[in-house]
Amino acid sequence: MINGKIIKGIGGFYYVDTENGLYECRARGIFRKNKITPLVGDRVSINVVDEENKKGVVEEIEERDTELVRPPIANVDKALIVFAIKNPSPNLSLLDRFIVLAEKENLEIVIVFTKVDLDTDGELLDELKDIYEASGYKVIPVSNKLKLNIDKIKEELKGNTVVFAGPSGVGKSSLLNEVDKNFELKTGEVSDKIKRGKHTTRHAELLKLECGGMVADTPGFSSLILDDIDESELKEYFIEFDKYDECRFGSRCIHENEPSCAVKEAVENREISKKRYESYIQLLNEIRAGKRRY
Template sequence: MLEGKITKGIGGFYYVDTEKGIYECRARGIFRKQKITPLVGDRVKISIVDEEAKKGVVEEIDKRDTELIRPPIANVDKALIVFAVKNPKPHLSLLDRFIVLAEKENLEIVIVLTKADLDDDNTLENIASIYELSGYKVIPVSNKTKLNIDKIKEELRGSVVVFAGPSGVGKSSLLNEIDANFQLQTGEVSDKIKRGKHTTRHAELLKLECGGMVADTPGFSSLTLDDIEENELKEYFIEFYNYGDCKFGSKCVHENEPGCGVKEAVENGEISKQRYDSYIQLLNEIRQSKQGKRRY
């Protein structure tokens, strides 16, 4: 059998990149019976059905190192979470959702702030200060001025990277700037609603001239945290790690408990209050979701 990686999946067909080229494959029915859906990024073994037509069958799927739900990508090393400084206005609670889900998969995270040339009210500096204090790398970019395009290429080199973020922030435009061979379809942001059109219809792994592979994925307007438990959420706010000396130890959820090191760090300005407030918001959302499920 031939080994390869799924780079695209559309309508039950999986396109597998191998040393002998790309094969259009169906998956064995056994996967459906086992309730396993092949994902873009899966390392697979295929049998050849028609060499001339480059058609095959996915026979085996290797164990996944990571698995994202939205976007549905396997075996990603790094997440570049892309938000615009302006147009559309950045919603940091949504950014924190992306971060939590990427942290859950133990991905390296880089925050990319596009449209830096439009920053006229220090939005970029304010966002960067919040997330750099939290321990994340923040890279402002501009397609117009070519700001930090080379830095993004360095982040991509040698890795399998997922580009994630809401619609309209310029993910596809940035990818086109990084590698002109992509020429991905891009959409203008509506002047009326200030949201982007969904220009990416499916997840796809794209080979980079600078090395590595990147996943271009559909934009999202919401992300749920259904698979995260109440006492688990704090593990995905990495700035809490150094302030876990709480009276109630590992049982502390850093909310109303007395003697909480995290709350003290927030009061002292060592942890961003915006990030802490976002944590509490997500914590309450998880509780409400669990209560709703129990009710029904």
């Protein structure tokens, strides 16, 4: 058997990158029996059944360091969460969902705002930077049109396995085409009618970078579900809450209706973004209600 990494999965076939080249593989039936689905990013061992035509079978899957559900990808180091300044306008509740899911997997997070050339006076960008930099995140504004900060994106990607995540139409594939000229990813325009992008990426795939490392270009999503997150743990994924631990109820405080809550006081004092706190309460209520949005 030889070792490799799944870089693409389509229709039950898994494409495994190894030191001997790329193999098209099926997975053993035991995985289906045990309800295990191989993921892009999985480190695997394969049995070669046809060397000439590069065919094989996935025999073993190593334990995963991280696992994202949407997008379905394993063993990522860093998440670049990509939203547009305009066209489409950023849905901050959706952005916060991506952040929560990345925080849950303990990924390093960088927030990328694209199409900043459309923000002629810079007010939208300033507002968003105020929210997310104050929350503890690195924010990189980019413009493919102006070639703005493309080098900064390359630095974030270098030597890492990175997931590009975000809704459709924000320019993820276009940005990757700028980062590495060897990429020829399909891009789509934003629908004038519904103000959402057309899905141009149909599956998760790891792409090798000239600058080193790998990046996952993933399908866009209009909503995310917060599976396996309890209402008592959600606060852990809003990292700006961490330093306000003087609450009367201590670790039992969920920062909602409790009196003398330091987090709520910080919101009132504008030390914590009101919009971020409102996102937190919205997600808290959705978790309680067991809502599932697809």
